[in-house]
Amino acid sequence: MSTFFTGIVAGVTEPILYGIVTKYKRTFLPIIIGGAISGGLIGALQVKQYAFAFAGVLAFPTFFGxxxxxxxxxxxVSIMISALIVIFFGFEDKEKTKKTPNEPSNEGVKIKEYQEKKDASEDVYSPLSGEVVKLEDMNDGVFSSKDMGDGIAIIPSEYKVYAPIQGRITNFLSSKHAIGITSDNGAELLIHVGIDTVKLKGKYFTAKAKEGDYVEVGDLLLEFDGVKIKEEGFELFTPLIVTNTSNYSAIQISVDKKTITNGERLLTLLP
Known part of the structure; x- marks a missing residue:
């Protein structure tokens, strides 16, 4: 409901992209199909907009005519087609495994291991070197409001991004400015380099890893040309967001100084 409100009413779609689409990738194709059909219909009917505004309910007055x-x-049409496709085909990629009747089950062991991980706190290490900034001090409503999750931001002094946890890269956008990682203990993190840098479409970013890679703390994930990005008019605030914040009782900042070096402990996730 939170992503529905920001997307439909305000026209801010980042919570939908990072909160739903990156987790349930099968929703991406229905979005494309619904948008393409709706866009074709609107174009064929020669719909006119009389002022620029981000798409959303609040932009409806710009179409009055x-x-x-x-x-x-x-x-x-866009909403109904996309929704019907998702309802009909589902939204989860479920892995189906077959087991012979006499095959021993290790389900109990897995449940115990999962519970031990779930009950333990987890440390998150800094993916960058630079100045530590609270999310609420960022000049971006999506991150400062913590709608996407709690965390912290860094203004980088070195233009390299390292793995903050041990786990797997679950999402690496083609624009290379945002990386999603899921730790072995289930923490879901988003590293978002800069504000609105998706508009650069990968310019000045060089990936050093790829989606699906298993990484250790300190592995190099990304390099970027911070000087040129700033010359293009973009801020380099880089938030580190725990997108499944609701799974934890608290997200503690583990550093009490203004600057940090990559690899230093930055956050502690409490079960």
Whole structure:
């Protein structure tokens, strides 16, 4: 519901992208299909917009005119088609394993190991060297509001990103500015280099790892040209977000100084 509100009402889609689509990748194709059909319909009906605004309910007044109701129809078509495809085909990629009747089960061992991990706190290490900044001090409403999760931000002094936990890269956007990692203990982290740097479409970013890679703390994931990114007018605030914050009783900042070096303990996740 939180991503529905920010997406439909305000036109801010990052919570949908990072909170849902990156976790349930099968939702991506229905979004494309619904958007393509709706866009084709709106274009064919020559819908007119009379002022620029981010797409969302609050932008509806910019479409007031003779083609307004065609625009409303296009929006409804997009939502209905995407939703129906997801409802019909599902949204989870479930791995199915077959087991012979006499094969011994280690389910009890796995449950015990999972419970031990779940009951333990987990340390998260700094992915960058630079100045430590609280999320609420960032000049970006999506991160400062903590809608995507709790965490912290760093203004980098060195333009390299390292793995903050031991686990697997679950998402590495083609624009290379954002990396999702899931730790062995189940922590889901998002490293987002810069503010609105998705607009660079990968320019000035060099990936040193790829989606699906298993990484250890301190492994190099990404290099970027911070000087040129700033010359393009983008801020380099780099938030480190725990996207499954609700799984923890608290997210503690483990550093009490203004600057940090990559590899130093930065956050502690309490069960």
């Amino acid at each position: 003779t083609t307004f109701w065609w625009y409303v129809l296009g929006v409804l």
